[in-house]
Amino acid sequence: MIYTKxxxxxxxxxIIFIAFAYMADAGLLGGLIGYLKSSKYxxxxxxxxxxxxxxxxxxxxxxxxxxxxxxxLDYYLSTIAGAFFILIVAMSIRWYLAPxxxxxxxxxxxxxxxxxxxxxxxxxxxxxxxxxGIFIVNVPGIPKWAENGVRLSRLGxxxxxxxxxxxxxxGELASLGKLSAVMVGFFVLGSVAMVLWLGKRRDIPxxxxxxxxxxxxxxxxxxxxATAPVVQAKAVEIAYTIGTILIWGVGCMFLFPIVxxxxxxxxxxxxxxxxxxxxxxxxxxxxxxxYQPDGIETLKVAEIFNITRVLFLPIxxxxxxxxxxxxxxxxxxxxxxxGKVIIEKFPIFVLGFILMFVLSSTGVFAPAQHYKxxxxxxxxxxxxxxxxxxxxxxxAEAPKLQRSDRQDALASLIANRKIMTIDEETALRGVYNAKxxxxxxxxxxxxxxxxxxxxxxxxxxxxxxxTLLFAFGLxxxxxxxxxxxxxQAGGQPLVIGGIVGTTKAVLSLIVILxxxxxxx
Amino acid sequence: MTEEQNNSQxxxxxxxxxxxxxxxSTLSIFQSDRAEDFLALAFALxxxxxxxxxx
Numbered sequence: 001m002i003y004t005k006x007x008x009x010x011x012x013x014x015i016i017f018i019a020f021a022y023m024a025d026a027g028l029l030g031g032l033i034g035y036l037k038s039s040k041y042x043x044x045x046x047x048x049x050x051x052x053x054x055x056x057x058x059x060x061x062x063x064x065x066x067x068x069x070x071x072x073l074d075y076y077l078s079t080i081a082g083a084f085f086i087l088i089v090a091m092s093i094r095w096y097l098a099p100x101x102x103x104x105x106x107x108x109x110x111x112x113x114x115x116x117x118x119x120x121x122x123x124x125x126x127x128x129x130x131x132x133g134i135f136i137v138n139v140p141g142i143p144k145w146a147e148n149g150v151r152l153s154r155l156g157x158x159x160x161x162x163x164x165x166x167x168x169x170x171g172e173l174a175s176l177g178k179l180s181a182v183m184v185g186f187f188v189l190g191s192v193a194m195v196l197w198l199g200k201r202r203d204i205p206x207x208x209x210x211x212x213x214x215x216x217x218x219x220x221x222x223x224x225x226a227t228a229p230v231v232q233a234k235a236v237e238i239a240y241t242i243g244t245i246l247i248w249g250v251g252c253m254f255l256f257p258i259v260x261x262x263x264x265x266x267x268x269x270x271x272x273x274x275x276x277x278x279x280x281x282x283x284x285x286x287x288x289x290x291y292q293p294d295g296i297e298t299l300k301v302a303e304i305f306n307i308t309r310v311l312f313l314p315i316x317x318x319x320x321x322x323x324x325x326x327x328x329x330x331x332x333x334x335x336x337x338x339g340k341v342i343i344e345k346f347p348i349f350v351l352g353f354i355l356m357f358v359l360s361s362t363g364v365f366a367p368a369q370h371y372k373x374x375x376x377x378x379x380x381x382x383x384x385x386x387x388x389x390x391x392x393x394x395x396a397e398a399p400k401l402q403r404s405d406r407q408d409a410l411a412s413l414i415a416n417r418k419i420m421t422i423d424e425e426t427a428l429r430g431v432y433n434a435k436x437x438x439x440x441x442x443x444x445x446x447x448x449x450x451x452x453x454x455x456x457x458x459x460x461x462x463x464x465x466x467t468l469l470f471a472f473g474l475x476x477x478x479x480x481x482x483x484x485x486x487x488q489a490g491g492q493p494l495v496i497g498g499i500v501g502t503t504k505a506v507l508s509l510i511v512i513l514x515x516x517x518x519x520x
Numbered sequence: 521m522t523e524e525q526n527n528s529q530x531x532x533x534x535x536x537x538x539x540x541x542x543x544x545s546t547l548s549i550f551q552s553d554r555a556e557d558f559l560a561l562a563f564a565l566x567x568x569x570x571x572x573x574x575x
Contacts (some may be wrong), residue, residue, distance in 0.1 A: 001542050079549055148541070151549045158560035163567060226560035229553050352564055363533065364572065461571045 004068040004146040010081040011064055013088055014056020021049020036099035044464070045095060056084055063145075067188055075148075082142075083151015083472075089136065090129050094467075098125040120253055121287060123469050127246065130239055133478020153476020157225045158349040160469030165356030166462045167349035168307060171368045180272070180374040183511060184308040187276050191504050192217035192316055198496045206327050207233040208240070210320045212493050215241035216500050218313050219279050219306070225473070226313055229347055230321045232328075235365065235480035237493075244497035246313055249283035252505070255292040263513070267297040273512050274298070275305025277505040300426060310359075317350050366456030373459025376422040378452040385417040390444045397441045406431050413445075419452045 023029050024045040033039050059080045068074050105118035118124070136142065142150055192213040199209025208415045210231030214223040224241040227233070257279065260270040274287045284302045292298040362370060367375045391414050398414070399406045406440075407428035412420055419425045431437065543549065550556040 060569060075549070147551065151541075151544060151547060154548050155560055155563075156552075157554055158557060159563045159567070162560060162564035166568070229557075235547070348554060349560045349564075352557075356564070356568065359568070430568045458571050458575045461575050464567075465567050465571075 002068050002070050002074055003148050004066075004074050005078070006064060006068075007081070007145040008060070008064050009143065009145050010056055013081075014058075014060050014083045014284070016053075016088070017049045018053030021046050021053060024049065032096075034370045036096065036103060038095060038099040041095050041099075044468075046083055048091070048468075052084070052087065055080070079149035079152055082146040083152050084149070085143070085146035086150060086153060086472055086476040086479065089132055090125070090471040093128045093132060093475070094125040094471050098128055105402070121250060125467075126474055127242075129471055129475035130242065130478040130481075133475045134239070134481050135477045135478075137481065138483050145251055148478050150479050152273055153479070154229075154474045156469045156475075156476065158229075160354055160466050160473060161222055161226050162349050162352035163462055163469070164310075165353040165358075165467050166365055166459060167361045167373065167466075168311065168357055169359060169368055169370055170357075170361035170368075171370075179516065180194040180275075180305050180308050183311065183508070184274070184276060184305055186311055187334055187504055187508055188217045188312045190507075191500055192319065194500045194503065195496055198499060201491055202496060204496070205237075206324060206491045207231045207236045207494060210324055210373075211237050211389055212244065212496060213239050214313075214316050214320060216243050216279065216311055216497055218316055219245075219442075222310065223316065226317055226350055226353070227320050230317055231324045234485065235477050236482075237483040238477060239481050240493045241497075244493050245279045245512040246283075247494065248497055249278050249280040252278045252501075252512055253283050253286045253290065256287045256505075259509070260291050263509075265512075267292055269300050269516050271301025271420075271514050272305055272516050273505075273509055275302040275309075276508040276512075277501075279501075292473075293318030297426065297430060308472030314350055318346060321346055323440070353442065354371050365458040365462070370456055370459065373456055373463065375456065376425060376452055377454055378418050378420060380451050381419060384411070384451045386444070386448060391417065393438075393444055394442050397437045400436055401431065403427075413448060425449055425452060461508075 020029075024033070024042050029045075033042060059077055062077065063081060080283055102116070102119050103122070105116045108117055111117050111120055172325075195213035195216050196209055199206075202213075203394065211224050211227050211233040214227035217223070224233075224238045228238050250501065256270075256274055260273070265273065269289055270291050274291070276286050278284045278287055284306050285299060288299040288302040359365070360370075366373050367377070394410060394414055398407065398410055402412060405423075405427045409424040410431070411420075411425055413428065419428065428445050429449055432442045432449075437445070541549075544551060548556055550559070
């Protein structure tokens with residue numbers, strides 16, 4: 001079978017990439033980019049445009065004019081056309097459609113605390129990419145010349161999951177409170193067990209149960225992708241899991257703050273609850289900010305609980321590998337050899353995730369205590385410290401602060417001309433978020449926090465790669481989801497997800513009310 | 521467990537759509553999960569090395 005199609009599509013896509021890279025580089029897209037507020041993508045548009053454009057033109061010329069014989073060269077090079085097809089859809093969404101939706105949503109004003117509609121609904125490039133993929137495969141269909149390459153999407157996702165390990169560090173894990181580790185561990189494992197149990201009772205396929213269990217237990221996209229090969233999940237089952245988590249999260253974002261205010265939960269209590277009960281990271285942040293729009297204490301606690309969950313990923317993958325073999329292949333008649341299953345089944349790319357996590361923890365990519373590339377360091381030069389004028393501005397406004405932690409943090413800043421600890425930085429960020437002080441004083445505070453909060457450039461680059469790989473992989477995943485496959489999967493995942501999510505939210509709230517006070 | 525059983529490539533979500541390939545499956549171009557995993561690992565390491573040395 002010869003896979004390469006004599007078709008100009010790849011050549012044309014290569015030219016389009018180069019043309020857009022040139023226009024972005026020369027500033028010809030300035031008006032559009034300005035309207036979309038997407039100037040942060042210009043570097044990406046230029047670098048990717050030229051690199052992929054050149055590749056597309058070279059391989060596309062070979063597709064169009066070369067001689068194709070059956071073999072590896074034909075097989076692997078034919079995939080480039082499909083990969084470009086996914087890329088052009090994914091990047092159009094990332095660079096143009098998603099920013100446009102954000103502009104429209106922002107024009108409507110905030111709908112929840114400081115959050116806009118597109119943020120609440122999770123309408124980002126990931127979700128839009130999956131939806132675009134589903135539309136393409138079901139309405140116009142995947143072009144013949146792209147079919148082989150669309151199968152590269154999972155490779156992109158796996159590479160993205162491995163690189164995800166660079167965003168976390170052991171130092172951060174060690175600094176987590178014991179309670180967050182115990183509580184998250186209990187609810188992660190409990191949710192997985194409950195989904196598997198309900199899945200068996202409701203007779204859903206093991207592959208669907210396995211991937212939904214990981215998604216409901218750990219967190220949406222990464223967990224679903226990491227577990228899918230282990231339980232032989234289909235594309236539609238991964239998409240259902242992501243959809244279930246997002247729908248559940250949207251409801252939680254509205255309900256959690258209301259319940260929190262009714263029960264008069266403290267910031268730490270609410271942060272712990274949101275970080276345990278809501279699964280999607282963006283939605284956790286949304287609920288935390290909706291609960292405390294004038295500070296970041298709740299958000300910080302919620303993020304600590306969120307990161308703890310991600311670090312359970314390898315354990316869950318291993319558990320589901322064993323569970324799947326037991327359920328599907330050995331059918332309870334044969335004793336399962338755990339060591340053999342681990343060697344044969346445990347995905348190498350999850351080991352890759354662990355490897356990157358270990359590398360990141362050594363401080364190779366960023367200071368060892370970083371979290372998602374951000375770290376605190378107040379070893380700054382004298383010219384970045386507060387001036388006498390700035391100190392006078394802050395001193396004059398200090399009486400406006402009511403909370404003692406904020407008063408102490410401000411006093412320390414004025415005395416030392418710089419922020420001394422990460423806790424003081426958190427308190428002062430809360431002050432300017434709450435807009436308690438005048439504009440001038442807020443400006444001084446913002447700049448004082450900015451000079452001690454650093455972003456590791458390498459981690460920034462890794463984030464960019466992860467984003468691109470996930471955009472590519474999930475758009476391609478959407479292209480593998482047919483309406484008939486969705487019909488086959490039915491509504492059971494949503495029902496099971498709802499039951500497990502509600503149970504987890506109620507139980508975690510009870511635990512928090514009983515055990516979590518204002519400190520962790 | 522045979523090599524064939526240790527493989528999610530057997531899964532074919534688009535059987536009903538009529539798509540078929542004589543290598544890999546509709547989910548992946550690779551013959552086995554392990555081959556795909558190793559290539560993903562190689563890509564990730566190459567990206568990490570690139571970031572480490574160039575950024």
